Amino acid sequence: MEGKGGGNGLNKDVADVLYSRDAISKRVSALGKEIAEDFKGKRPLIVGILKGCFMFFSDLCKEIDPVPDGCEVHFAKARSYEGNTCESNQSVKLTFLGGEDEGELIRGRHVVLVEDIVDTGNTLKAMLGALKGLGAKSVTVATFLDKKCRRTVPDLELGYVGFECPDAFVIGYGMDYGEKYRTLPYVGVLKEDVYQTS
Numbered sequence: 001m002e003g004k005g006g007g008n009g010l011n012k013d014v015a016d017v018l019y020s021r022d023a024i025s026k027r028v029s030a031l032g033k034e035i036a037e038d039f040k041g042k043r044p045l046i047v048g049i050l051k052g053c054f055m056f057f058s059d060l061c062k063e064i065d066p067v068p069d070g071c072e073v074h075f076a077k078a079r080s081y082e083g084n085t086c087e088s089n090q091s092v093k094l095t096f097l098g099g100e101d102e103g104e105l106i107r108g109r110h111v112v113l114v115e116d117i118v119d120t121g122n123t124l125k126a127m128l129g130a131l132k133g134l135g136a137k138s139v140t141v142a143t144f145l146d147k148k149c150r151r152t153v154p155d156l157e158l159g160y161v162g163f164e165c166p167d168a169f170v171i172g173y174g175m176d177y178g179e180k181y182r183t184l185p186y187v188g189v190l191k192e193d194v195y196q197t198s
């Protein structure tokens with residue numbers, strides 16, 4: 001049975017679907033083409049912040065083709081919403097993955113930093129600081145969702161935004177609550193009783 005989100009039925013913990021599979025696909029495709037055009041001839045390094053970015057990152061990269069051999073990709077892991085929580089704990093734990101020399105990899109590069117959601121901005125601030133410290137030539141943020149109504153970090157510049165997100169805890173398309181719901185192919189609002197009772 002096709003659910004409202006275009007997946008296999010609507011998850012019981014989802015109050016409402018914000019962005020369907022189809023709407024996501026169209027928007028991400030447009031964003032990727034925009035990035036490809038803007039970075040023509042520049043060989044950007046695409047850096048994803050795991051885990052949340054994994055679906056957006058993959059869909060986006062397929063649309064970015066500014067160089068004939070495709071883009072170079074890299075990943076970092078950030079974690080600030082640990083366990084069953086809807087609140088950022090502010091101290092962001094950041095690790096670059098892959099085992100390469102990060103300075104060597106990032107120094108002098110145009111970086112496109114890919115996030116699933118910018119909420120308070122704590123994660124992005126930590127990541128931008130790290131990339132700047134490693135000598136990136138430029139860092140341009142591409143986020144699937146911008147929950148700007150919850151921002152506590154001022155003056156964050158977001159180069160590419162999929163959708164502006166309302167003030168609600170959202171799940172799916174990479175985003176979790178207590179490690180659940182990440183693989184839902186749509187973005188939904190989590191029912192309040194799920195996080196009020198856990």
Ligand SMILES: O=P(O)(O)OC[C@H]1O[C@H](OP(=O)(O)OP(=O)(O)O)[C@H](O)[C@@H]1O
Nearest residue numbers: 050051052079080081119120121122123
């Ligand atoms: O703007 P902020 O308030 O910092 O919130 C945004 C960050 O929070 C989530 O990651 P989380 O720390 O939950 O880790 P995850 O990606 O593994 O889910 C999300 O994927 C963003 O990276």
Ligand code: HPA
Nearest residue numbers: 119168169170171175176
């Ligand atoms: O609304 C959200 N959903 C999932 N993860 C998040 N991390 C920050 N905000 C959110």
Ligand SMILES: [Mg+2]
Nearest residue numbers: 049050051052
């Ligand atoms: Mg994340």
